[in-house]
Amino acid sequence: MSNAASLSRLSLNQYTTRRWSVAQAIDGCARAGIPAIGLWRDLVAQTSLENSAKLARDAGVQVSSLCRGGMFPAATAEERRRHIEDNRRAIDEAAALNTNVLVLVCGGIPERDIVGARQMVADGIAEIIPYAAERGIRLGIEPLHPMFAADRSVITTLAEANELVEWLQSPQVGIIIDVYHVWWDPAVEKEIKRAHGHILGFHVNDWLVPPPDVLLGRGMMGDGVIELRRLRTAVETAGYDDFIEVEIFNQHIWDMPGDAVLELIKQRYLEYV
Amino acid sequence: MSNAASLSRLSLNQYTTRRWSVAQAIDGCARAGIPAIGLWRDLVAQTSLENSAKLARDAGVQVSSLCRGGMFPAATAEERRRHIEDNRRAIDEAAALNTNVLVLVCGGIPERDIVGARQMVADGIAEIIPYAAERGIRLGIEPLHPMFAADRSVITTLAEANELVEWLQSPQVGIIIDVYHVWWDPAVEKEIKRAHGHILGFHVNDWLVPPPDVLLGRGMMGDGVIELRRLRTAVETAGYDDFIEVEIFNQHIWDMPGDAVLELIKQRYLEYV
Numbered sequence: 331m332s333n334a335a336s337l338s339r340l341s342l343n344q345y346t347t348r349r350w351s352v353a354q355a356i357d358g359c360a361r362a363g364i365p366a367i368g369l370w371r372d373l374v375a376q377t378s379l380e381n382s383a384k385l386a387r388d389a390g391v392q393v394s395s396l397c398r399g400g401m402f403p404a405a406t407a408e409e410r411r412r413h414i415e416d417n418r419r420a421i422d423e424a425a426a427l428n429t430n431v432l433v434l435v436c437g438g439i440p441e442r443d444i445v446g447a448r449q450m451v452a453d454g455i456a457e458i459i460p461y462a463a464e465r466g467i468r469l470g471i472e473p474l475h476p477m478f479a480a481d482r483s484v485i486t487t488l489a490e491a492n493e494l495v496e497w498l499q500s501p502q503v504g505i506i507i508d509v510y511h512v513w514w515d516p517a518v519e520k521e522i523k524r525a526h527g528h529i530l531g532f533h534v535n536d537w538l539v540p541p542p543d544v545l546l547g548r549g550m551m552g553d554g555v556i557e558l559r560r561l562r563t564a565v566e567t568a569g570y571d572d573f574i575e576v577e578i579f580n581q582h583i584w585d586m587p588g589d590a591v592l593e594l595i596k597q598r599y600l601e602y603v
Numbered sequence: 604m605s606n607a608a609s610l611s612r613l614s615l616n617q618y619t620t621r622r623w624s625v626a627q628a629i630d631g632c633a634r635a636g637i638p639a640i641g642l643w644r645d646l647v648a649q650t651s652l653e654n655s656a657k658l659a660r661d662a663g664v665q666v667s668s669l670c671r672g673g674m675f676p677a678a679t680a681e682e683r684r685r686h687i688e689d690n691r692r693a694i695d696e697a698a699a700l701n702t703n704v705l706v707l708v709c710g711g712i713p714e715r716d717i718v719g720a721r722q723m724v725a726d727g728i729a730e731i732i733p734y735a736a737e738r739g740i741r742l743g744i745e746p747l748h749p750m751f752a753a754d755r756s757v758i759t760t761l762a763e764a765n766e767l768v769e770w771l772q773s774p775q776v777g778i779i780i781d782v783y784h785v786w787w788d789p790a791v792e793k794e795i796k797r798a799h800g801h802i803l804g805f806h807v808n809d810w811l812v813p814p815p816d817v818l819l820g821r822g823m824m825g826d827g828v829i830e831l832r833r834l835r836t837a838v839e840t841a842g843y844d845d846f847i848e849v850e851i852f853n854q855h856i857w858d859m860p861g862d863a864v865l866e867l868i869k870q871r872y873l874e875y876v
Binding site for chain 1: 816
């Protein structure tokens with residue numbers, strides 16, 4: 331396999347180069363020969379939706395996904411309704427950016443009731459499915475590491491995400507597999523297999539030992555303990571052949587020059603993923 | 604229920620008052636009317652095993668458990684053998700301290716192979732069972748939060764711990780349920796029920812939002828989002844009626860005067876647990 335061919339599924343999640351604008355990140359990908367980018371709504375808003383879409387199109391860089399919808403649970407019905415409206419806007423933005431995947435970070439616990447919060451997630455996704463279907467957007471439920479259960483996602487395992495997909499029974503809904511969140515799970519391979527046909531994204535990075543920070547502790551592929559190739563093989567065996575996004579929240583990497591980060595990503599991707 | 608009666612199952616895990624020696628912690632419990640204490644080997648060693656046992660006996664404070672054995676995985680057979688020897692010493696120490704429970708923190712990943720590490724844990728526990736049985740010590744497998752999978756315990760869920768117990772098929776082996784490690788798990792109640800008859804300990808504290816630190820981020824009961832009463836009810840329904848240990852690793856609490864910590868524990872225990 332030539333170098334170029336083996337980078338054909340690589341995508342830069344733009345939070346990996348957090349200091350770059352959308353324009354800088356898209357230019358960086360084009361320069362580095364990285365064919366796709368995962369965008370974030372807050373950074374897209376800074377550049378404007380229209381400009382972001384045009385920049386990607388003109389550079390020939392595909393938008394592999396948009397982060398993020400979700401955050402369904404809330405203490406009041408009024409707040410939950412506002413979150414649903416925000417998800418509809420996110421779906422519109424995904425459509426405008428020519429991606430067909432909106433990543434869902436489902437939300438935490440509004441009060442001391444994780445079971446109730448999980449029901450709010452299921453209800454919230456059910457409510458936005460028709461709107462997503464009309465616009466051709468698929469909703470990727472991303473289980474987050476259990477350390478984020480309280481404040482970011484009560485959906486913590488692939489098993490839960492798969493159950494939600496099976497319960498919702500819509501071709502619009504699938505899952506996003508980020509190795510950082512699921513690598514530890516003894517059921518990880520079983521649940522990846524179960525997700526056959528509804529895997530909408532695969533994110534890579536690494537788990538550093540010891541983790542330097544709860545939120546910003548992700549490492550570059552190869553710097554930690556995750557068996558990336560084992561998980562990639564499982565995901566491919568389950569039929570996923572779309573983009574592999576590199577998503578790393580790490581202050582040290584954010585402080586590096588963006589082009590150097592992209593070179594390192596390519597090297598590590600070829601070596602470890 | 605009188606105040607004294609309702610504290611009858613309370614135990615202080617001594618790492619909650621990390622700066623106190625064994626003598627100070629036992630005296631503190633006696634003063635506060637806390638009937639039991641969970642001891643740690645490193646602090647016991649500072650006081651000596653014999654003195655620690657005598658201090659507890661003389662004060663009428665029961666030793667609810669000893670922390671910790673485990674740490675089975677290692678890169679070489681020689682290292683694994685040394686860890687087994689250390690576990691035998693821990694069993695002897697538990698017996699000398701008149702507790703019948705040794706808490707196992709099973710160990711992390713020596714190389715990039717979590718499946719192999721899990722097998723080393725199973726093999727390690729199997730190897731020390733006869734020694735534990737001869738000395739009347741039960742081995743409590745404590746699943747740790749998945750954020751500790753790499754460096755502290757590849758056993759991350761109650762399901763895994765229960766499977767290990769069922770696979771080992773020894774009355775000597777059971778599980779320790781610490782709410783901090785398992786509260787997020789959608790299967791928590793199902794797995795507590797499954798553990799009927801082999802629950803060897805129940806530890807309480809709270810999950811703060813956002814967690815201030817990976818290792819020292821535990822909160823006092825009532826300060827976080829864990830539904831303590833729901834979990835206590837599940838544990839009692841599964842037949843556990845022994846001590847409830849308060850185990851909090853938190854720098855702020857370590858900096859408080861020990862007696863004040865014990866008063867706060869009693870108050871929060873009565874209100875939230």
